[in-house]
Amino acid sequence: MRHNLIKPMKLRFLAIGVVWASMTMLVQxxxxxxxxxxxxxxxxxxxxxxxxxxxxxxxxxxxxxxxxxxxxxxxxxxxxxxxxxxxxxxxxxxxxxxxxxxxxxxxxxxxxxxxxxxxxxxxxxxxxxxxxxxxxxxxxxxxxxxxxxxxxxxxxxxxxxxxxxxxxxxxxxxxxxxxxxxxxxxxxxxxxxxxxxxxxxxxxxxxxxxxxxxxxxAVPEPASLVQGAVVVLLMGGVMGGYRLRGQKRRFHSH
CATH class of the missing domain: 2.60.120 (Jelly Rolls)
Incomplete structure (x- = not known):
């Protein structure tokens, strides 16, 4: 159970890293x-x-x-x-x-x-x-x-x-x-x-x-636009993971 809870956190850190990379490209x-x-x-x-x-x-x-x-x-x-x-x-x-x-x-x-x-x-x-x-x-x-x-x-x-x-x-x-x-x-x-x-x-x-x-x-390069899409997908995956886990807990509690 503990092992499953760590995965969303890893995804969250990865998403933040991608956001930071995209912002870095914009300020140059x-x-x-x-x-x-x-x-x-x-x-x-x-x-x-x-x-x-x-x-x-x-x-x-x-x-x-x-x-x-x-x-x-x-x-x-x-x-x-x-x-x-x-x-x-x-x-x-x-x-x-x-x-x-x-x-x-x-x-x-x-x-x-x-x-x-x-x-x-x-x-x-x-x-x-x-x-x-x-x-x-x-x-x-x-x-x-x-x-x-x-x-x-x-x-x-x-x-x-x-x-x-x-x-x-x-x-x-x-x-x-x-x-x-x-x-x-x-x-x-x-x-x-x-x-x-x-x-x-x-x-x-x-x-x-x-x-x-x-x-x-600088204008964002195409790569940074792809990174932005990846961020959205990753964050969606993180939030979806938490929602799914919460639903399972409620289901098993009945």
Missing amino acids: GEWATFTYSSGFQNGGVIPDNSLVGWADTRQVSGLVGEILDVNVGLQLSGGWNGDLYSWLVHSTGFAVLLNRVGGTGVNPPGYGDAGMSMMLDDQGEKGDIHWYGGGFIPTTTAWPTVPDGAPTPSDNWKPDGRYVDPIDGDVGVAPRTALLSSFNGLNPNGDWTLFIADVAAGETSTLTSWTLNIQTA
């Missing part, structure tokens, strides 16, 4: 990298001292699955880094990439370095770009490559994320609430718009290229 993702370096409004020159700013909209298509992660690369030359305010928008997602880096109540102009060439990544291990330190050009050397586009967090910076007025108050103390994770779970296809404004008079910045690096959830 593919990276797609899109780099834009031409066709820019005003030749990529950011209007000086203008809140109207500059924008570039690109359409992504052909990706399958929902977004798991997004990284953004910016390559800018010239200007004054602390003048720049930049965001990225797609569907209902919104992320502040730059908000007057180095800007504080004591030092509103921020860092005066001219240009940057870096990848922004919520997991970036170089730290918050707002506090990169100044006195040098922030860079990422391990740029994502096609076709895999997998990021190198140890070489990336975190986006600014401070969704506050760039010309009002102490930007540096604002909370980081507008991060790239806002795109997670969305359909990656459609319009993506990069916006940059130079909000103080003086030097002029030029965008030479920008990169959109998107990881999407």
